[in-house]
Amino acid sequence: MxxxxxxxxxxxxxxxxxxxxxxxxxxxxxxxxxxxxxxxxxxxxxxxxxxxxxxxxxxxxxxxxxxxxxxxxxxxxxxxxxxxxxxxxxxxxxxxxxxxxxxxxxxxxxxxxxxxxxxxxxxxxxxxxxxTIDPVDVERLWAGTSSLPAELLEQFRTPGAFGPGVVVFGPEVKVPADAPVQDRLLGMIGRDPAWR
The missing domain is CATH 1.20.120.450 (dinb family like domain)
Structure with a gap:
């Protein structure tokens, strides 16, 4: 495997x-x-x-x-x-x-x-x-996502950029810089970590 x-x-x-x-x-x-x-x-x-x-x-x-x-x-x-x-x-x-x-x-x-x-x-x-997302996945996804160039992040946030109806990331949700990595990752991809 x-x-x-x-x-x-x-x-x-x-x-x-x-x-x-x-x-x-x-x-x-x-x-x-x-x-x-x-x-x-x-x-x-x-x-x-x-x-x-x-x-x-x-x-x-x-x-x-x-x-x-x-x-x-x-x-x-x-x-x-x-x-x-x-x-x-x-x-x-x-x-x-x-x-x-x-x-x-x-x-x-x-x-x-x-x-x-x-x-x-x-x-x-x-x-x-x-x-709770597996910490191994959080670290890997954070490393990949946080290193994306700004123009690519913007493309990911543009509805339809990768095909009709496709939205990769939502608008960034600001979270404190010292927030847990999972929260920072979620905010970057457009999720509110405090959503209920």
């Missing part, structure tokens, strides 16, 4: 646990993502799994929908991405992405794998669960 595959699995495990912790009546609860409820957070993650498959000419396998069974829908999408990561030839295949031509596994690592802990926070916060 590669480091990328291992990282994806660890993060997917955590996201799956958060899905499992959602009570049935909480799926319509609002999330820190404007206009999204808890179910929409999972829907977005599954949609991003489909985005990972598209450059390889693949689609998500048939599965229950998010409206019917969010946990099963995520398990199926996850299995599709893990099939890419588990096949060395497919994982190494080059594909065209908004960030340029990269290997399939790098595309997974930079997009949906990084999305899992951040949207895991959204889902946990929406449903009153422990929203």
């Amino acid at each position: 590669t480091e990328i595959a291992d990282r994806y699995r660890r993060r997917a495990d955590a996201f799956a646990r958060t899905i499992d912790g959602v009570r049935p009546e909480q799926w319509a609860d609002p999330s820190p993502c404007a206009d999204w409820d808890a179910r929409d957070v999972v829907r977005h993650i599954i949609d991003m799994h489909a985005v990972m498959l598209a450059p390889l000419g693949r689609t998500l396998s048939p599965a229950p929908g998010v409206d019917t069974d969010p946990a099963a829908a995520f398990r199926a999408a996850r299995a599709d991405v893990e099939a890419i990561l588990d096949d060395p030839a497919v994982a190494a295949a080059k594909c065209d992405t908004p960030a340029g031509r990269v290997s399939a596994e790098d595309h997974v690592d930079r997009v949906v794998s990084d999305d899992l802990p951040l949207h895991g926070w959204d889902l946990a916060r929406a449903t009153g669960q422990d929203d």
Whole structure:
């Protein structure tokens, strides 16, 4: 198993646990993502799994929908991405992405794998669960995000810059400079760490 595959699995495990912790009546609860409820957070993650498959000419396998069974829908999408990561030839295949031509596994690592802990926070916060992001992920995501050039950060905050309806980051939420790294990371990507 590669480091990328291992990282994806660890993060997917955590996201799956958060899905499992959602009570049935909480799926319509609002999330820190404007206009999204808890179910929409999972829907977005599954949609991003489909985005990972598209450059390889693949689609998500048939599965229950998010409206019917969010946990099963995520398990199926996850299995599709893990099939890419588990096949060395497919994982190494080059594909065209908004960030340029990269290997399939790098595309997974930079997009949906990084999305899992951040949207895991959204889902946990929406449903009153422990929203602590793994400190290893916080440090890695903070290092990558805080070192982005200002012009790229601005592009990430521009709706539609990476395709119709795509918003990578929201407007920055200012947090104190001495705030915990998780709070600074959340603020940088457009989340209010104090959202309830």
